[in-house]
Amino acid sequence: MRILLVEDDPMIGEAVAVALKDAAYAVDWVRDGASATLALDNAEHQAVLLDLGLPKRSGAEVLSRLRGQDNRVPVIIISARDAVEDRIKALDLGADDYLLKPFDVEELLARLRAVIRRRGGQAAPVLSNGIVSLDPVTHEARRGDSAHLLSAREFALLQALLLRPGAILTRSELEERIYGWNEEIESNAVDFLIHGVRRKLGPDTIKNVRGAGWMVEKPA
Amino acid sequence: MRRSLQRRLSLTLAFAIVLTGLIAAVTSFGLGYFEAQELQDDSLRQIAALVARRAADAGFKGAPSPDGASGDNESRVVVMRLPGDARPAWLPENILPGFHTLDDGPERMRVLVRRLPQNARIVVAQPTDLRNEIALNSALRTLVPLILLLPLLAWLTARIVATELAPVRRMAHRLDGQAPDRPAALSETDVPDEIVSFVHAINRLLERVSQLMNEQRRFIADAAHELRSPLTALSIQAQNLENAESREASKDRLTALRAGIDRAQRLADQLLSLAKTQTGTTEQAMIDVSAIVRELIAEYLPVAEARGIDLGMEEVAKPSLSGSPDALRLILGNALDNALRYIPSGGEVTVRLTAEGDDAVIEVADTGPGIPASERTRVFDPFYRLEGSSGNGSGLGLAIARDAASRLGGSVILQDRPEGTGLVFRYRQRRADAN
Numbered sequence: 127m128r129i130l131l132v133e134d135d136p137m138i139g140e141a142v143a144v145a146l147k148d149a150a151y152a153v154d155w156v157r158d159g160a161s162a163t164l165a166l167d168n169a170e171h172q173a174v175l176l177d178l179g180l181p182k183r184s185g186a187e188v189l190s191r192l193r194g195q196d197n198r199v200p201v202i203i204i205s206a207r208d209a210v211e212d213r214i215k216a217l218d219l220g221a222d223d224y225l226l227k228p229f230d231v232e233e234l235l236a237r238l239r240a241v242i243r244r245r246g247g248q249a250a251p252v253l254s255n256g257i258v259s260l261d262p263v264t265h266e267a268r269r270g271d272s273a274h275l276l277s278a279r280e281f282a283l284l285q286a287l288l289l290r291p292g293a294i295l296t297r298s299e300l301e302e303r304i305y306g307w308n309e310e311i312e313s314n315a316v317d318f319l320i321h322g323v324r325r326k327l328g329p330d331t332i333k334n335v336r337g338a339g340w341m342v343e344k345p346a
Numbered sequence: 347m348r349r350s351l352q353r354r355l356s357l358t359l360a361f362a363i364v365l366t367g368l369i370a371a372v373t374s375f376g377l378g379y380f381e382a383q384e385l386q387d388d389s390l391r392q393i394a395a396l397v398a399r400r401a402a403d404a405g406f407k408g409a410p411s412p413d414g415a416s417g418d419n420e421s422r423v424v425v426m427r428l429p430g431d432a433r434p435a436w437l438p439e440n441i442l443p444g445f446h447t448l449d450d451g452p453e454r455m456r457v458l459v460r461r462l463p464q465n466a467r468i469v470v471a472q473p474t475d476l477r478n479e480i481a482l483n484s485a486l487r488t489l490v491p492l493i494l495l496l497p498l499l500a501w502l503t504a505r506i507v508a509t510e511l512a513p514v515r516r517m518a519h520r521l522d523g524q525a526p527d528r529p530a531a532l533s534e535t536d537v538p539d540e541i542v543s544f545v546h547a548i549n550r551l552l553e554r555v556s557q558l559m560n561e562q563r564r565f566i567a568d569a570a571h572e573l574r575s576p577l578t579a580l581s582i583q584a585q586n587l588e589n590a591e592s593r594e595a596s597k598d599r600l601t602a603l604r605a606g607i608d609r610a611q612r613l614a615d616q617l618l619s620l621a622k623t624q625t626g627t628t629e630q631a632m633i634d635v636s637a638i639v640r641e642l643i644a645e646y647l648p649v650a651e652a653r654g655i656d657l658g659m660e661e662v663a664k665p666s667l668s669g670s671p672d673a674l675r676l677i678l679g680n681a682l683d684n685a686l687r688y689i690p691s692g693g694e695v696t697v698r699l700t701a702e703g704d705d706a707v708i709e710v711a712d713t714g715p716g717i718p719a720s721e722r723t724r725v726f727d728p729f730y731r732l733e734g735s736s737g738n739g740s741g742l743g744l745a746i747a748r749d750a751a752s753r754l755g756g757s758v759i760l761q762d763r764p765e766g767t768g769l770v771f772r773y774r775q776r777r778a779d780a781n
């Protein structure tokens with residue numbers, strides 16, 4: 127799951143990026159509004175964390191441009207502006223949520239899960255295709271009676287597949303959801319992660335479609 | 347003693363009225379008295395004329411009747427026709443015709459002697475006590491309206507003064523009722539001309555006060571906003587440290603947390619410095635500028651070395667300044683801190699001491715990217731940051747330097763470095779040894 131973080135304060139940006147990576151998100155971090163627009167035009171993100179006071183182009187401008195292009199990616203505003211008018215304006219411009227600085231990381235992560243879940247049309251927090259279920263909070267995967275704790279990247283991989291059961295994801299699509307821009311990707315990283323998940327949950331959990339990619343089965 | 351305008355006006359006006367009233371009273375009393383006397387002399391003259399005519403007609407022989415006829419004391423008049431040289435005992439010999447006031451008889455008398463033909467005389471006399479009483483009574487009657495009017499006048503004066511001064515009282519009341527945090531200008535309508543300029547002055551003061559209040563309010567709002575950033579960083583950094591899975595990761599995250607704490611600490615320090623420069627006392631001491639510059643350079647040398655910046659000093663003159671050494675330390679310390687924070691590593695920072703005329707000039711020159719001319723005023727505003735600058739500064743350094751400079755009676759400007767790129771921070775103050 128890939129998140130765009132737009133934050134000009136280097137210390138906050140760094141810290142949030144670390145926290146998101148800990149929670150198994152791939153993070154692209156940009157520091158100004160213009161780069162944010164560029165990033166949104168050129169890559170697919172599952173959510174955006176957007177500061178309002180940004181150099182070059184304000185967060186509000188980035189947001190209204192994004193919604194003007196009919197891009198429906200979930201956006202959470204993270205801002206130190208506590209005035210009710212600011213919050214109302216941001217929500218009316220198309221933000222999905224507004225989080226006031228300073229915030230608790232756990233709360234940020236919970237809100238992030240919530241907006242992503244809503245965008246996927248799901249009500250239940252746990253992802254499932256009827257065979258395998260995945261809890262985004264605990265990173266615990268279940269199959270039948272056995273529960274397994276997944277590593278951050280294994281979780282990211284399985285989550286990407288379970289978000290769209292029945293759809294085939296290519297290697298590069300998977301890599302995009304697991305790794306941020308500046309992270310080095312080893313050539314067989316995806317194979318390695320799939321191997322890990324299959325070992326824990328059973329070989330038929332993730333199906334390989336030769337020449338096309340990988341998928342999990344649709345619920346029956 | 348307080349000087350109440352209304353009291354003083356009322357009192358002085360009342361005094362003036364009473365005084366003129368008194369003068370009027372005395373005059374009218376005197377005139378009335380004199381007039382009454384004249385009137386009585388006239389009636390004596392008429393009596394005499396009447397008696398003379400009747401004497402000529404009927405050979406009237408009046409007998410001296412000093413005690414008068416009837417009992418009405420007020421009209422007691424003695425009329426005598428004296429043949430030849432006959433006279434009562436109280437009438438002096440050889441008295442000439444005309445009016446006389448006689449003191450020698452049993453009582454004081456006013457006497458009119460009139461000569462008749464055939465060597466006879468008519469004497470008409472009246473006791474002066476009686477006359478005076480009549481005159482006094484009639485004079486006193488002229489005083490009555492005046493005396494009745496005096497309290498009315500005094501009351502009217504007090505009322506008029508109070509009414510005319512009412513706008514001043516109302517204005518004071520309105521001023522008292524103002525909210526202290528947002529004073530509003532006083533209205534100039536229905537204010538007397540003499541007070542309008544005063545109202546103008548008060549309004550100008552109120553405007554300056556509310557401007558200052560606005561600045562302070564904005565500053566506090568900005569400061570609260572600025573505090574959120576380091577706190578946000580700290581809270582996430584602490585949580586990241588808690589979630590660290592490896593020893594190596596915790597070490598990295600602890601370093602980040604320390605940096606966050608340093609940043610919060612620095613912001614708190616800078617806020618405190620700013621508060622001090624704004625309220626501090628104006629200490630007057632001789633400042634050894636080159637000693638202070640050397641101390642500061644020693645203090646910042648580790649930072650400069652860590653960033654690979656060549657920090658040095660150039661002493662062209664040895665100016666001495668008077669004022670607070672701490673204020674100068676704040677000015678130059680913030681200039682050095684900015685220079686070392688914002689220029690790329692491998693650069694050069696030089697503190698230069700010179701003199702220009704009567705002024706001492708201390709420059710902190712760097713080889714950094716400089717600041718565009720259009721931004722050189724705004725960067726002195728609290729929390730203003732240049733676009734794209736790293737957000738770890740407090741945003742207060744230059745504001746502190748400017749406030750401290752104005753406390754010292756000096757000034758701060760930013761300039762381009764004459765040779766190559768870079769910024770020069772220039773502090774200028776009148777030398778202590780200037781004439």
